[in-house]
Amino acid sequence: MGPYATGALLIVLAVAQLTLAPRAALDGAFPSLPLLAAVCWTVLRGPREGLVLAIGGGLALDLASSAPIGMYSLPFGAAAVVVSGGRALTNARGMLLTAGLVVVATAAAMAVQLGLIAAAGGHVVFEARAVWELFVPAAAMNLIWLAVVYPPLRRLAKRIGGPRLEWGL
Amino acid sequence: MALTLFGISTAFVQRVEGIAPVAGALARVLAPVDAVLRGATGLVGGAVVRWQDAGELAETVERLEQHVAELEVNNAKLGDVTRENEALRALAGFRRERIDLDLIGASIQGMAIAREPGGLLHALWLDVGIADGVAEGDPVTTNRGLVGRVVRAHGQSSQVRLISDPLARVGVRIERTQSTGILVGSPSGELTVRYLPRDPDGAPSVAVGDLVFTSGLADATHYPQMLPIGQVIEVRQSDERTSLEAVVWPHVDFNALAQVLVVTDWDPIALPVEALPADAQPPSAPDAAPGAGTGG
Numbered sequence: 465m466g467p468y469a470t471g472a473l474l475i476v477l478a479v480a481q482l483t484l485a486p487r488a489a490l491d492g493a494f495p496s497l498p499l500l501a502a503v504c505w506t507v508l509r510g511p512r513e514g515l516v517l518a519i520g521g522g523l524a525l526d527l528a529s530s531a532p533i534g535m536y537s538l539p540f541g542a543a544a545v546v547v548s549g550g551r552a553l554t555n556a557r558g559m560l561l562t563a564g565l566v567v568v569a570t571a572a573a574m575a576v577q578l579g580l581i582a583a584a585g586g587h588v589v590f591e592a593r594a595v596w597e598l599f600v601p602a603a604a605m606n607l608i609w610l611a612v613v614y615p616p617l618r619r620l621a622k623r624i625g626g627p628r629l630e631w632g633l
Numbered sequence: 634m635a636l637t638l639f640g641i642s643t644a645f646v647q648r649v650e651g652i653a654p655v656a657g658a659l660a661r662v663l664a665p666v667d668a669v670l671r672g673a674t675g676l677v678g679g680a681v682v683r684w685q686d687a688g689e690l691a692e693t694v695e696r697l698e699q700h701v702a703e704l705e706v707n708n709a710k711l712g713d714v715t716r717e718n719e720a721l722r723a724l725a726g727f728r729r730e731r732i733d734l735d736l737i738g739a740s741i742q743g744m745a746i747a748r749e750p751g752g753l754l755h756a757l758w759l760d761v762g763i764a765d766g767v768a769e770g771d772p773v774t775t776n777r778g779l780v781g782r783v784v785r786a787h788g789q790s791s792q793v794r795l796i797s798d799p800l801a802r803v804g805v806r807i808e809r810t811q812s813t814g815i816l817v818g819s820p821s822g823e824l825t826v827r828y829l830p831r832d833p834d835g836a837p838s839v840a841v842g843d844l845v846f847t848s849g850l851a852d853a854t855h856y857p858q859m860l861p862i863g864q865v866i867e868v869r870q871s872d873e874r875t876s877l878e879a880v881v882w883p884h885v886d887f888n889a890l891a892q893v894l895v896v897t898d899w900d901p902i903a904l905p906v907e908a909l910p911a912d913a914q915p916p917s918a919p920d921a922a923p924g925a926g927t928g929g
Contacts, residue, residue, distance in 0.1 A: 492822075492888070493752055530756035530784045530792045531800065577753055578820060586799035587817035587825070597821045602752055 465513060465624055470520065477501050478524035488609070493601030495609035496573070498525060498536075502544050503569045504614050507562045508621040511548035518544035532584055539576035543569035559614060566610055570603045720892050727776035728894065734857055735898035737766055753820040755795040755887065757781070761895060762789045770855075772896040778861040778884035779803065779847060780893050791895075795887055796862070797822040803856055806848035807865075807879075812838035813848045816862065816881065824863060824881040831870075831877055839879045841865055857899040 465473070477498045485494045498521025506514025522537030529535055547565045554561060582588040728736050761767050763786050773780040773793045781795040794801050796818055803816040805826055814826040826845060830838045843865040849858025867880035 496752075529754065530794045530798075531754050535754065574753065581753065581799050581820065584800060587819050588799055589819060594821060598753065 465509070470513075470516060473501070474498075474517070474520045474524050477521050478528065481521075481525060482528055488605070490605060491601060493605045495605045496570070496602070497609065497613060498522065499540055499543060499569055499573055500566060500606055500610055500613045501617060502540060503547050503566050504562055504610070504617045505621070506544055506547045507551055507565065508618060509624075511544070511551070514548060515541060515544045531581075535577060535580055535584075538580060539573040542576045543573040546572040559610075562614060563607055563610055566606050567603050570606050571599060574599055574602065717891065723776040724892055724894055727774075731857075733899050734896050737761060737895040737897050754800070755798040755818065755822060756784070757793040757795060757887075757890065757893075759783075759791045759793055759893065759895065760789070762787045762791045764788050765895075766897050767791050767895050768897070772856045772860070773893050774860050774896060775885055775890070775893050778863060779856065780885055780887070780890065782856075783895065793893075797824060797883070797887055803862070804848040804850045805845050805862060806850075806858075807839050808844040808846055809840070810836070810838050810843070813850060814876075814879070816845070822887070824883055826865075826879040826881055827871065827876070829877040829879060831875070837868075837877075839865055839868055839877055841868060843879070845879070845881050857896060 481497045485497055488494055499518070502514050502518035502521060505517045518540040519537050522540035523533075525536035526533045547569050550565050550568055551561070578588050578590075728734075757773075757780070759767070759773070767783055767786050769783055769786050771783040771786075773783060779796055781793045781798070781801065783791045784794045785792040796803055796816060798818045799820050801816075801818045804813065805816045806813050807826075807829070812829050814829040816824055816826050818824060826839070832838065845862045845865060847856040847858055847860040847862065849856065861884055863881040863883040863885075865879045866882045869878050869880075870876075871878050
């Protein structure tokens with residue numbers, strides 16, 4: 465995907481995340497559309513384009529966030545790397561694989577973000593109930609919204625053409 | 634028509650002499666027919682009337698249903714307006730009570746962006762900014778309690794870090810014991826007061842049910858004093874067992890905020906004389922503590 469198309473997609477994702485996603489909140493949890501798009505794009509188009517989308521989407525959220533820069537781009541980038549590793553383990557390229565990688569990416573991004581919050585002097589308590597209160601709702605919402613994000617991105621990926629041949633990760 | 638025929642025939646029979654028996658017989662024949670016709674006419678007429686009434690009733694019902702729907706909509710609007718009015722009145726009352734605070738009314742730009750994109754950080758956007766006198770660092774509150782602090786001020790908008798954010802810090806005081814601590818948020822939104830002293834003077838420094846207010850102390854977490862925050866729902870020992878921690882249930886429902894007030898300035902804190910260092914105590918009662926000043 466070219467830089468202009470990538471930029472346009474990032475803008476759409478960031479705006480949707482700031483305006484649409486909070487309206488879809490269930491019990492305080494709402495989907496992370498840029499992260500979802502990055503995971504889908506990694507599966508559909510390969511690690512490099514997925515990483516660009518992840519870091520770009522994270523930077524867009526960084527600009528709109530009250531937190532220090534990097535609080536979203538770094539976790540999303542880390543999640544894209546993890547997802548790329550998971551993708552390299554199998555030849556499957558379908559919704560099921562993407563769903564599994566979404567859960568992994570949500571966990572990875574959340575773990576890195578919690579680490580960054582702690583590093584920034586934030587109050588983070590690593591307890592088992594935090595997994596239940598934070599991770600489970602976030603992963604569930606991401607899985608639900610995968611059904612919305614994945615089909616148009618797959619169509620877009622098909623329109624663009626086959627994924628670029630790359631070496632593994 | 635039957636009645637008319639009957640009447641004419643009766644009149645004719647009465648004028649012709651000698652045919653009274655015939656007239657009587659005719660009357661006996663016509664009377665049942667007339668009765669049947671009367672009944673039929675009544676039935677048909679009644680049915681027509683009922684049909685017309687049913688049509689009118691249907692129209693009336695439809696009209697009334699529309700009216701009820703309109704009234705329900707109006708009622709809902711009225712409820713919203715009433716709630717908004719009550720909230721604004723409460724804010725106005727708060728503004729009158731807290732004459733030490735210079736407050737700017739602000740309405741949150743829709744609750745759709747009430748939280749950070751990831752859900753671990755908690756922030757709000759306000760529709761007031763630098764053009765309205767808002768500056769970074771300004772506390773944001775409602776009449777119910779403290780909301781947070783402006784961390785980024787733009788021309789027409791500003792971003793507020795909620796006190797439930799894990800990066801937020803607020804100097805607080807337990808109302809009952811006057812013990813001070815630092816309120817911190819968390820990714821889950823739980824509020825905890827940390828560094829509360831353990832059993833000063835033999836009495837617990839905090840207990841379940843205690844009210845928590847801003848202390849106005851702590852340079853890095855500078856807020857006006859005596860802004861309500863919430864109520865203690867749990868007390869526990871710190872991990873280091875050197876102090877107590879209190880979990881606080883906030884008075885403000887951060888997911889249901891509609892109107893807030895930005896504190897752009899406030900009067901200095903008036904600390905008791907004994908709280909001041911000896912060399913800082915003025916000859917007469919002090920008006921203000923050193924270091925206390927304006928926000929923003």
